Amino acid sequence: MKHSTVELGAPTLHMENVGFRYRNGHQAVQGFTLTQRAGILGVLGPNGAGKSTLMRMLATLTRPTEGAIVWNGADCVREPDALRRSLGYLPQEFGTYPALTAREFLHYLAAVKGLPHAATAQRVQHCLELVGLEGAADKRLADCSGGMRQRVGIAQALLNDPQLLIVDEPTVGLDPDERQRFRNLLTDLAGQRLVLLSTHIVSDLEASATALAVMEQGRLLFHDTPQALLSQAVGKVWQWTIPATDLSAVRTAHRVSASLLRPGGVQVRIVAATAPSPDAVAAEPTLEDAYVWLLSRQGGRG
Ligand SMILES: Nc1ncnc2c1ncn2[C@@H]1O[C@H](COP(=O)(O)OP(=O)(O)OP(=O)(O)O)[C@@H](O)[C@H]1O
Structure with missing residues (x-):
């Protein structure tokens, strides 16, 4: 019985022939079709491949100009709220307020996201613990390292306990130790969630991705396990x-x-x-x- 409950609750993302054309006519994403369940999906591609454009569509910030994105059976253009309720998003350019502490910043964002006020302090503390920042929670963000600020970025994305966590190029600017910690953190967070991790750095995905979507010039070249990609190169x-x-x-x-x-x-x-x-x-x-x-x-x- 427990097994079937997990199956029913398992998140499912489906993209059907998704495309995006910018106003200047540039087709940044085209013919993107895939289905993905819980785990870490590494979205890999060279600079300009269309990863951020795809991530913004999945975060419902822009609408696909072609095709459909379906989250747990709900169409994301007609019913974006179904996905938004389940969504945590760390964009490529994530700004913080340097004068605030991590805890103050998360309280502020919890209010912006409309989390119930009574539960906020506890939820903020829990998210700080999830990302290993409980010891630095009351330090000003200006005094935190790049890696710590990225962990604050993940903490804000976790405030609503999302089933879909989207992180766009999260390791840019981090030193090797911070990168490693960040990858481990994402692995710990995956569980029953679907984590979409976009990167142009293969080593970001080596130990953590359960599936890979490789894109180039807006097209999906490959969607399968890392082992399947490896076997093609034997x-x-x-x-x-x-x-x-x-x-x-x-x-x-x-x-x-x-x-x-x-x-x-x-x-x-x-x-x-x-x-x-x-x-x-x-x-x-x-x-x-x-x-x-x-x-x-x-x-x-x-
Ligand atoms: N606002 C825009 N108008 C027109 N073209 C754009 C716009 N934003 C991005 N593009 C183009 O769309 C393509 C995909 O860009 P996108 O940022 O999605 O790629 P990416 O894979 O995330 O690359 P990067 O890692 O460099 O951010 C690129 O050729 C880019 O120049």
Whole structure:
């Protein structure tokens, strides 16, 4: 019985042929169709692929110019409130008030979001704890690190206990430690939620995403598990060491997914259907290799 209750309550996002054309005629998203349930969906694509445009449509800030977005069976254009009630959103540009403390800021946003006043103090405290900020709650935001401010951003997105959490390029500007903490936090928060995490950085998704949607030039190129993306690149990744002076020529001739300075030169990883050099040795694909391989097959820049 418990199982069927969870199934019934499981969030479902469905996009059917979704497109968005800006007023200047630029088609930023086109023909986007996918269905996604709880978990972390990594929305991955190069700069300009259309990720933020997609995120804004899903956050009901802009309406699709084509197609339909359906959240738990409700059409988001006709009934946007169904999704808005379930939504937490951390936009790419998230502004805070430097003079306020994290707690004051969250109280302010709870009021803006119309949370019941009597429950606010407890909810704010709970959200501060969820993001690990209880110790810094009364510090002015001006004195917080970038990573702490991003966690305040997540805390505000969690105020209404959302079933759909949208975070757009959340790790930009964070140092490696802060990035790691932030990824762990999102993994902890997923549970029965659907978390949409947009990024152009593959390593943001490596350990956390349960599904990937890769987009380029507004189109959905791939929607499946990270393992499925990896399996596409098996036998397509090659590695060997070249003199550092050859790197530029190798980059021009091949798709380089990684390069590593070594004492004897530069170790390059290339994605290609066949061995690109007699010295090349087949290597196990990483998610980065698989992403570069996918983009290379589309003729994009990656
Ligand atoms: N207001 C606008 N009017 C016209 N074109 C726009 C507008 N905003 C974005 N675009 C264009 O739409 C495309 C998709 O932009 P979008 O910001 O959604 O991409 P993105 O994948 O989020 O990239 P980034 O990571 O650089 O933000 C880009 O070519 C961009 O130049």
